[in-house]
Amino acid sequence: MESKPKIQYSKIAVISLAHLLNDLYSNYLPQMLPFLVVLYPGFTATRGAIIVSAFSITSSLTQPLFGYFMDRQGKRWLAYIGTLWMATMLSLTGLVHNYLLLVVLAALAGLGTAVFHPQASTMVNVLSRDRKAVLLSVFVAFGNFGFALSPLLLVPLFQAYGLKATVVTIIPGIIVSFLLFLFSPRDQVLKGAPPTLSAVFKSLKESAKELIAIVSVIAIRSLAYTGLLTILPLYFKYKNLSNIQASYLVTIMLAAGAFGGIIGGFISDYFGRKQLIIGSLVFSTPLFFAFLLTKGILSTIFLALAGSALLASFSVTVVAAQEAIPENKALAAGLTMGFANGLGGLAVIVIGHIGDVFGLTAAVRILFILPIIAGLTGIFMKSRPAARLQRQSQQM
Template identity: 45%
Template structure:
């Protein structure tokens, strides 16, 4: 990549657009929660709709990432955002579950196009504080996730799901800003990017098992994160909390996660990626169980602490993935922010089925165990300083040229 000096205004626009983009990513959990409590959907059907969006938006990200690394498709950021906004604004008028799943899958392609390009632009804006810069970008996305229930849950609960049309306006604004102000940088040159076959061979090398361990950690974290976003609205509303109070609680918890992302980036730059991932997952599991076991303000505080700990490693895993594939940072972003998250989203549909059989409480307790598995995997990660995938790619390219 040919990284020019990216202006503060352009980076700010990317941060804002990420907030709007991820607000849409948490759109369907609010819609399905209202439909489930209105007996228009089962929990398993609702989670399957959400999983369809998550899988579509996530699995496609590495593909978009590879295309971006090869050709630098800047337009992905604004077209992807507008595409998702338009489709999600239509969902309140769809009563057929299969059709709703189809629209959700199509909408997911919009965020799949946005994330690798935007993350690559942001990742190239800083060399010395990459963890902190990326954590700020991720934090804005998490803030968007937090805003969604606070705004949409009361809207759908009080006025009906037909008001989804309102959702088109934030996406339209973000798309316009991206069109005019997104960084106009040359993200890559086709001849400089590794051939797809070489890249896949390099990624598949046994010495690069770090990438697969990292993806496994992201998958486990995604199951918990997506599961909480899906089940918390149902959990609180089923306990007769008002839609406004429920939205505010989830907003506070996810905002804490956004703050955790910034703190995690700062800590990882100074004390290492591996310790941050290990201890944050341990803390997340303990705090979540405390939230479930207790009641009142203390339980809400523990929910915030758990979310903060869970998401503190979000930006860290993106940075590690980019360090593993330094010549293809958009692909790396797509794998860590997309593919792995999509696999986690698929698993959430199983959690929804579990909730239908054993209840919401049992499903949430199951979720709270999962960070412990991620912590165990983190033990086996190497220091990012020992990883030199870019050298492997260079060697492979050199060998190919000599044949």
């Protein structure tokens, strides 16, 4: 009897560590903005937004294109070269003294993470065997932790040594790229029969309704998530909380969301993707309003639970898209982790305008309502048997 392929935990651990670093780098440029005010006379918030947007556009909206290419090629080197590329571009940002060149470096850096995410998530998908959702949740959680660590590590570095210290941030990128070179799965493991463009369009057409539902869920959830990261600090300041207190609350929400993603992946493997996505998102809205209506430690607990529920479906939606178009896993990852999240992120400017016109409280309440809308949108997703039931049927 042929033995069943084992889950390769050590390789998944290395890829997850690389994801932590990539998402730490993804939150790199916002930490530079206060220091750029000194470097560039007349530096405005709009100029800062252009720098961050240049990175966001190339890192998010190009991921489906890279995903399609990777489905055809299955080249593992794209993961470690993408990591090294982003580290190199960002390490140069503090050395230049030309604003246009800084924007170009930001855009080029975004290409590195756009390459990394579809390939890395596909690697985890292949290596996870029948535990895809829970292990992809671990992969995603590492990224969320990296995103949260960025201000804690970079701001003190820039404060102590100035923006020229960006050059040393290439070192972690070199180390992690080397680990990916040693431990990432070989090309023949990743590569099946390369899909033609016509086959991809056929696959997308056959799964169009389900993919539209999944992308819509992610875009609405991303708008809520990115909007909260943008508006909550302003709202807390409006409520006379100190910057330190506000940063602690946002960090608590992010950390709880990372743990929630792991728990959500585990639950979805046992009870189904669709059930987890709908239930967690619908449940997060009353938790957010409970945070708004209570005070003290109870309020903080509700915020942590709300953040956990909001991000419980983060990796599950990626797996759901990969199951919808199983022959195009990297494209599915690009559509979900890149394109859909990018759409939600770009819509944050609307929430900001609402805050300016109608007040920050109104903007926060709208953001709290969005998760339940995302959850109800998940009703249009296709129901599939839980991974636990699939394993049982295969063993019979």
